Amino acid sequence: MERTPSHPEVSTFNLQQVLEALVDPVRRSIVMQLDATCEDIACGAFDISVSKSTATHHFKVLREAGLIRQHYVGTSRMNTLRRAEMDEALPGLLDALTTPQAQGALISGSAGK
Amino acid sequence: MERTPSHPEVSTFNLQQVLEALVDPVRRSIVMQLDATCEDIACGAFDISVSKSTATHHFKVLREAGLIRQHYVGTSRMNTLRRAEMDEALPGLLDALTTPQAQGALISGSAGK
DNA sequence: GTCAAAGTTTGACGGCTATCGTACTTATAT
DNA sequence: ATATAAGTACGATAGCCGTCAAACTTTGAC
Secondary structure, three states: OOOOOOOOOHHHOOHHHHHHHHOOHHHHHHHHHHHHHOOOEEHHHOOOOOOHHHHHHHHHHHHHHOOEEEEEEOOEEEEEEOHHHHHHHOOOHHHHHHOOOOOOOOOOOOOOO | OOOOOOOOOHHHOOHHHHHHHHOOHHHHHHHHHHHHHOOOEEHHHOOOOOOHHHHHHHHHHHHHHOOEEEEEEOOEEEEEEOHHHHHHHOOOHHHHHOOOOOOOOOOOOOOOO
């Protein structure tokens, strides 16, 4: 059996599906963690508080929207953020979600008074 | 009775609520129409295909997320896009949704063969 | 005062989806 | 070969949300 899942092409990315993927806090957290490290992360290595089966569901939604790419390394399924392709399809969207303001703001440092 | 609804302050805008407002195609269409004209539009003057009561619901969601400001002019409720304030709270988000790519692309002109 | 126009409110309904547990599959280590 | 680890697949469930119709409110026109 083939263990490599199908990934959509950039030309088929669409805003509706991407927004539906990103509106869920757990999925957005996954994307943020990938964006923060710029490295591949195994499904089980994310800091999320849902069961494994629920996590699988979230990764599927992210993959089908084109946000992540998945491949196996042993028994671990590694996840890569498709940053460049998403930027090409929907310029500025991921940038907007990764700004300090989009996160909670309050970056410490000059913590107002 | 006061007919002016309450509007959230910029400091209380939050990404989750804004994304939940923008993920619905009808509501995103409302925002796009407001962004395209840069003028106030009455609730009944939008090109949307839902009943009046459903439209009321959508406007409420948009207002509570901070995306629009509403005020009465006679019996008509006018809607204003809070563009500058939203840009301050979540820089780049509305820009990302109004790019040609975010829309259907295919802007005609050089319609590839 | 009467009527029409523009929205709101309320209640109901249906479908979608995030969630979980259990069983299953695949690969690695012993 | 056995056991364990990492995910997947499959129901099942519960809650939310978009939708509408009907009744109501408010304003402006006649």
